Amino acid sequence: MLVRVDPGSDIPLFAQVAASVRADAAAGRLRPGDRLPSARDVAGALGVNLHTVLRAYQELRDEGLVDMRRGRGAVVTDAAAPLAQLHDDVVALTLRARDLGLSPDMLASLVKEIARDR
Structure with missing residues (x-):
């Protein structure tokens, strides 16, 4: 590590x-x-x-x-x-967000808000 x-x-x-x-x-x-x-x-x-x-x-x-x-x-x-199981999904999401021009901070904020609402 x-x-x-x-x-x-x-x-x-x-x-x-x-x-x-x-x-x-x-x-x-x-x-x-x-x-x-x-x-x-x-x-x-x-x-x-x-x-x-x-x-x-x-x-x-x-x-x-x-x-x-x-x-x-x-x-x-x-x-x-469970973290390891989500790894590929998180990588795909971050790549998609980058392609859309979203900053890591914006993506993190969006994920937090959505998780809070569910």
Whole structure:
């Protein structure tokens, strides 16, 4: 697993770490039962504060994507499987939105609104 962040982005680092883990789960690079690297290792590799990575892991735990146990670390849950099943649909949607000239932010906003209304 390779966690990617852009320090120059307006998106908070913890949110970028969480999004990177979600993307790996959606792409099938992370599967249920896989262990995430320790927060300390990720923080050291990225050059960010340990609490930044812990906040990302806690967000993923709150979403149900990872289970965090003392001494066991963060482990990917069965919630990763549906993300992987949607991957191809999401790729197709983003390509279609790009073809129509929609920005990623506009697409994300549209998806959130539609999901909220259903």
